[in-house]
Amino acid sequence: xxxxxxxxxxxxxxxxxxxxxxxxxxxxxxxxPLALAGADITVAYGxxxxxxxxxxxxxxxxxxRATPLMFTGxxxxxxxxxxxxxxxxxxxxxxxxxxxxAIGAGAVDIPGIFLVPLIVILGAAAGAAGMAVPxxxxxxxGADEVVTTLLLNFIILIFVQMMLEGAxxxxxxxxxxxxxxxxxxxxxxxxMPRMRVHSGLILALVLAGIAQFMLAxxxxxxxxxxxxxxxxxxRHAGIGVNRSLFGVAILSGGLAGLAGVSEVAGLKGxxxxxxxxxxxxxxxxxxxxxxxSPVGVVISALFIASVFVGADSMSRAMxxxxxxADLVVSMSLLCVLIGGFVAxxxxxxxxxxxxxx
Amino acid sequence: xxxxxxxxxxxxFWAASIRIATPLIFGVMGALLCEKSGVLNLGIExxxxxxxxxxxxxxxxxxxxxxxxxxxxLAGAFFGLIHGILTVPLGLSQHVSGLGVTLFAxxxxxxxxxxxxxxxSSPPRIEPFRALDIPLLSDIPFxxxxxxxxxxxxxxxxxxxxLVWYVLNRTALGVALQAVGDNPDSxxxxxxxxxxxxxxxxxxxxxxxxxxxxxxxxxAFDAFFFGxxxxxxxxxxxxxxxxxxxxxxxxxxxxxxxxxxxxxxxxQTEVGAMVPGQVFLMAPYVLSIIALVVAARKAEYxxxxxxxxxxxxx
Numbered sequence: 001x002x003x004x005x006x007x008x009x010x011x012x013x014x015x016x017x018x019x020x021x022x023x024x025x026x027x028x029x030x031x032x033p034l035a036l037a038g039a040d041i042t043v044a045y046g047x048x049x050x051x052x053x054x055x056x057x058x059x060x061x062x063x064x065r066a067t068p069l070m071f072t073g074x075x076x077x078x079x080x081x082x083x084x085x086x087x088x089x090x091x092x093x094x095x096x097x098x099x100x101x102a103i104g105a106g107a108v109d110i111p112g113i114f115l116v117p118l119i120v121i122l123g124a125a126a127g128a129a130g131m132a133v134p135x136x137x138x139x140x141x142g143a144d145e146v147v148t149t150l151l152l153n154f155i156i157l158i159f160v161q162m163m164l165e166g167a168x169x170x171x172x173x174x175x176x177x178x179x180x181x182x183x184x185x186x187x188x189x190x191x192m193p194r195m196r197v198h199s200g201l202i203l204a205l206v207l208a209g210i211a212q213f214m215l216a217x218x219x220x221x222x223x224x225x226x227x228x229x230x231x232x233x234x235r236h237a238g239i240g241v242n243r244s245l246f247g248v249a250i251l252s253g254g255l256a257g258l259a260g261v262s263e264v265a266g267l268k269g270x271x272x273x274x275x276x277x278x279x280x281x282x283x284x285x286x287x288x289x290x291x292x293s294p295v296g297v298v299i300s301a302l303f304i305a306s307v308f309v310g311a312d313s314m315s316r317a318m319x320x321x322x323x324x325a326d327l328v329v330s331m332s333l334l335c336v337l338i339g340g341f342v343a344x345x346x347x348x349x350x351x352x353x354x355x356x357x
Numbered sequence: 358x359x360x361x362x363x364x365x366x367x368x369x370f371w372a373a374s375i376r377i378a379t380p381l382i383f384g385v386m387g388a389l390l391c392e393k394s395g396v397l398n399l400g401i402e403x404x405x406x407x408x409x410x411x412x413x414x415x416x417x418x419x420x421x422x423x424x425x426x427x428x429x430x431l432a433g434a435f436f437g438l439i440h441g442i443l444t445v446p447l448g449l450s451q452h453v454s455g456l457g458v459t460l461f462a463x464x465x466x467x468x469x470x471x472x473x474x475x476x477x478s479s480p481p482r483i484e485p486f487r488a489l490d491i492p493l494l495s496d497i498p499f500x501x502x503x504x505x506x507x508x509x510x511x512x513x514x515x516x517x518x519x520l521v522w523y524v525l526n527r528t529a530l531g532v533a534l535q536a537v538g539d540n541p542d543s544x545x546x547x548x549x550x551x552x553x554x555x556x557x558x559x560x561x562x563x564x565x566x567x568x569x570x571x572x573x574x575x576x577a578f579d580a581f582f583f584g585x586x587x588x589x590x591x592x593x594x595x596x597x598x599x600x601x602x603x604x605x606x607x608x609x610x611x612x613x614x615x616x617x618x619x620x621x622x623x624x625q626t627e628v629g630a631m632v633p634g635q636v637f638l639m640a641p642y643v644l645s646i647i648a649l650v651v652a653a654r655k656a657e658y659x660x661x662x663x664x665x666x667x668x669x670x671x
Binding site for chain 1: 399447452592598633642649650653
């Protein structure tokens with residue numbers, strides 16, 4: 001007789017092994033679409049690895065790609081810890097990016113030591129404001145934040161397009177809908193000569209460290225986890241649930257806003273309506289793969305970025321659609337979900353007599 | 358003001374409203390079925406994309422229009438099965454699993470389309486469903502053009518609403534389905550399978566969602582584009598809450614939505630010079646949020662929505 005019973009506590013190797021195994025399985029499953037697309041599988045995987053580890057430049061590109069994913073991954077991880085389903089990181093990213101060009105592209109001409117922090121703070125504030133709206137609608141009116149944040153993503157993106165044809169339009173862009181560039185002294189410093197990787201990465205790493213510490217060691221982190229695990233019990237214990245939810249909403253939105261700041265002021269220099277290829281949504285996968293741990297987010301962002309950069313390079317070399325990367329990312333989410341189930345339960349064999357009883 | 362009145366009285370406006378509402382009707386009915394059984398299905402946005410791609414691809418490969426409809430429904434049921442297994446017997450987070458299914462279905466559809474058609478600049482077209490011309494009915498003044506000169510898929514959508522209402526309110530299956538979303542223990546005590554009912558509801562619901570997608574490529578347009586679903590799935594999720602999980606109100610919600618959308622397109626041509634076009638593009642999403650906020654407090658949620666149930670565990 002086979003029984004499925006819950007484990008008392010998943011082992012330490014399980015919490016680490018499940019995401020790693022899920023990632024490996026998702027990568028291995030990519031062989032099926034690769035084969036169906038008629039590609040030589042071993043060559044294709046080789047190209048992917050070369051695309052990430054083949055040169056210093058390739059590796060720096062992977063780090064560049066991982067930077068916004070760390071921000072959006074942290075945004076999702078913190079919110080999900082409190083069971084606040086912020087699916088709106090994509091929109092909050094654009095709000096941060098808009099704030100960055102609104103202030104950074106010549107509105108104020110001050111030295112970089114003032115301008116860079118100003119851009120970062122206003123970008124985070126814009127993202128935070130973007131998440132404050134659905135958080136208020138949830139706590140005041142009981143409107144489900146999943147649906148409101150998802151719908152706000154579309155509203156904000158259309159708003160960006162409107163701004164790029166209006167107030168934020170670069171007069172020098174010859175009709176192309178893009179913003180004026182951020183002033184040189186407002187750009188986040190580069191980390192390596194002739195590479196695109198920028199100090200947004202350092203900011204993301206520092207914030208991940210702080211988030212990890214706060215979550216594990218602070219009263220705030222304790223409250224947050226209590227609200228996420230059992231809101232009714234937390235309320236009973238005197239924790240202001242709505243206040244906690246609102247606080248984490250602000251933080252989550254702010255982190256997502258920083259993803260936009262880092263893309264505009266660290267990488268592109270100006271804003272277009274196709275700034276993000278879904279970094280907000282991919283951040284959810286990053287967070288889930290990390291088991292909602294901030295330090296884990298750093299590692300899983302590096303993995304997801306490797307998949308994207310590797311698949312892009314493989315796609316250029318072999319002519320297989322780069323949508324393969326999105327496929328691998330989505331499959332790793334489904335795999336880690338199933339893996340999480342396997343880690344929480346174990347299958348045991350009991351003697352038949354017991355099984356009947 | 359006269360202009361708006363003129364628009365509201367025109368046949369073409371109401372015909373357009375129903376046409377725009379059709380994919381939403383399919384999607385809303387699908388989401389409603391899933392949620393009535395206790396399972397939120399955020400896979401809807403991706404299932405729309407899969408239905409749009411699979412239906413179009415089947416027709417393009419020569420399966421015929423109704424063949425395409427069938428293939429789209431089967432594709433939807435397949436993704437519904439994935440979501441059902443993950444959320445019902447495994448009891449995993451319905452939010453995350455649904456988003457995972459959306460990402461998976463979308464990327465799989467895009468990858469398949471790109472792999473089948475690597476280098477096309479303009480998407481290949483199919484011969485889509487044509488407007489019906491039903492003898493007698495189509496000739497009724499006003500009602501004829503509005504209701505009976507639609508495509509067969511719109512007729513199917515209206516039929517589905519009636520069917521969903523009938524099954525939920527007039528059959529034993531419907532009673533069991535509603536019970537499994539309110540109090541699964543009572544269903545289990547009757548000797549019925551909670552898992553079977555829930556997975557079945559999610560599969561049928563997902564098949565309906567896929568038909569909403571198929572309408573886009575096989576009736577509204579005649580080709581597949583990336584990003585063509587454009588949040589319609591999420592709008593359906595909002596509309597179901599707005600309708601308090603009642604099929605009749607859900608139909609009304611979808612029709613109101615279609616009417617509003619048809620109106621804004623017409624107003625845009627009237628006042629287009631004064632207001633940026635994006636304001637009108639934003640309107641449907643803003644409207645959905647307002648509908649959600651207005652209805653959220655009063656909504657009668659299926660009581661076991663989002664709650665996993667495990668056999669032999671109370």
